[in-house]
Amino acid sequence: MEKTETFIAALILAAVVSVAGIIVSIKVTAKERLRISTTTSLYDSGLLEAIRNQYETKRSISIQIISRGTGLAVKLAQGGDADMILVHAPSKEFFFLKQGYGVCRKIIAYNFFAIVGPETDPAEIRELTPLEALAKIVEAGRNGQAKWVSRGDESGTHIKEKVLWEAAGFIWENLRSEISWYREASKGMGGALILASERSAYTLTDMGTYLSHSKAGLIALDVLVSEGEELLNVYSVIAVNQTRHPHTNFNGAIDFIKFLVSDEGQQLIGDYGKDDYGQPLFYPAVKLLQENNDPVTDSIKEYAFFNGTECPAEYRGDYLELYG
Amino acid sequence: MSLEIIEIILRSIYVSGTATLLSAVWSLPLGLTIGVKNFYGKRFVKGVFNAFLGMPTVVLGLVLFLLIRHAGPFGFLNLMFTPLAIIVGQAVLITPIMVSFITSAVESIDSDIRDLAKTLGATEIQASLAVLKEATGGTLLAFIASFNRAIAEMGIAYMVGGSIPGFTMVLTTAIALQRDMANIELGLTLAAILLSIVFAINLTLNLIQKRKP
Incomplete structure (x- = not known):
């Protein structure tokens, strides 16, 4: 290989990098x-x-x-x-x-948060109060008819979910071990919504993320419960x-x-x-x-x-x- | 294409390019030394660098995060969530690639050159440089492969860069973020750009390899 060509290639690389660097850093320095x-x-x-x-x-x-x-x-x-x-x-x-x-x-x-889930609504929670809806989801989940996706990442939404389970009379640590229907996503809200949609599961979400994902056609989930000060x-x-x-x-x-x-x-x-x-x-x-x-x-x-x-x-x- | 996207592309090139050049500062002498010198444990040293070729980027990202966070041992450097943090991280990440590539390039050069240079009165360093000069093709290959790995990695950029819009967001973290924001079209555009960059570099790499005698 020609030495000059290598040299030119190296020179171009260095030049591209430094020009990019200068343009990028001018905006933020100082x-x-x-x-x-x-x-x-x-x-x-x-x-x-x-x-x-x-x-x-x-x-x-x-x-x-x-x-x-x-x-x-x-x-x-x-x-x-x-x-x-x-x-x-x-x-x-x-x-x-x-x-x-x-x-x-x-x-x-x-x-307000919302509880979203598949259109078929196997746990029949549509229009219920949030706490009633959660009780129904647990019941249906234990019967193998419904699934729940949790953020599982100590996010604000996840903390809210834990508070809601407690208010509905459940011990979250116990639900967590019922892995046949309760699944932790350990992802951001978007990831959890997509997982819930793929698994036809229910989940708790903020409206902003739900609407943007729904509009983009990434998820097929309906808003089932969105009223109630608990949310x-x-x-x-x-x-x-x-x-x-x-x-x-x-x-x-x-x-x-x-x-x-x-x-x-x-x-x-x-x-x-x-x-x-x-x-x-x-x-x-x-x-x-x-x-x-x-x-x-x-x-x-x-x-x-x-x-x-x-x-x-x-x-x-x-x-x-x-x-x- | 919006200004913001162009900025992200330029930042990616700048960050990973600088990381490549920075890594060369220590990888070139290291690779050269390992290549030309015969010493006890040489195979072991080469084995270590080879083992780290597949270093998972999130692992390195996490280690760096713990080191440079404000409460960490290097917190006083104020590196956290800056482009420099990504540069340093990527430079470390690609060190095994660069060292291994340069070592093999140097080893493939006939050792007679070094001996000849020495016979002609060259110092140890001058003789090594003569070898490096013969191995230019392989060295360039090392640079390109390293840059490729750096620009395509995400763990370090996310963990210590923080993917801050307008500051430390690079192509890989931007693509992940667009998924989270449900902007699939923009995500695909960015993915196409990243792929083009990586493909273009690979193409160059192949051309260089082909032309090597």
């Missing part, structure tokens, strides 16, 4: 970065990308979204690998605050405590929280999905909690408040203006 670890349902629905685009246009900051399940999102922030979390599991959030990892919690949005799903944002992790971008986190609870941010949340699905995927929560004149307000307070507030005073830091 920019302040804000790392948000978040639940997959917020990212996969596309909402967070929409928020990021609008937020970044006005500021010189690079929003870096790490999209994992709520369980891992919280762990990353505890370890100091994120500046803030955006999650939906009140029990984990309270723990996060109590252990001193987080401050300035704000509830930003809510929606409430509340999204909150918490900044990582800077006294715990001094290297984190605390000011950036606070500014982003302020944006999310502002009229602009709340409208963005409330409008998202209307064009694509004919219905919003998330409902803004800030005004609702201030005005206190909607029945859902009480449900949110009962489900996602700690000691009667979205963020107890000792975890508010110096940012009292966030709490009206």
